[in-house]
Amino acid sequence: MTLSSGPGWPTTSGTRPRRRLPPCRRRPCHAAPAGASRPPEGVFCFADALAEGALHTLREHGLGVPADIAVVGFDDVDEARYAAPPLTTVAPDKAELARLALTALLDRMRRPESRTGTPPILLAGHRLVVRATT
Secondary structure, three states: OOOOOOOOOOHHHOOOOOOOOOOOOOOOOOOOOOOOOOOOOEEEOOOHHHHHHHHHHHHHOOOOOOOOOEEEEEOOOHHHHHOOOOOEEEEEOHHHHHHHHHHHHHHHHHOHHHHOOOOOOOOOOEEEEOOOOO
């Protein structure tokens, strides 16, 4: 299952996967992507809101989380701990992200030549918050 938040896909629409999953009424699940020999073991969503939508969609199709498939989000929003089941998520260091973004912005403003070429790769800390979906 692939979830997206491109045009027409606001992050609140995590229950609208691009590829519809067929109902999964037997174990092991037969909802493997085309060309795959077996179903995925897990789904990583780039936002907790999408992961919560994935939980809902997987449940609608008879899949158990984490019994049949693991789900991990990214953001560690407060709602993640109240999802059913509580969502495992990656918690970025938001203060460090803000500092890095502000430093990069100020650098671009002070040095116009830094606006051309390949932008720098900025890495911020993070931690895995393990809950019931893995």
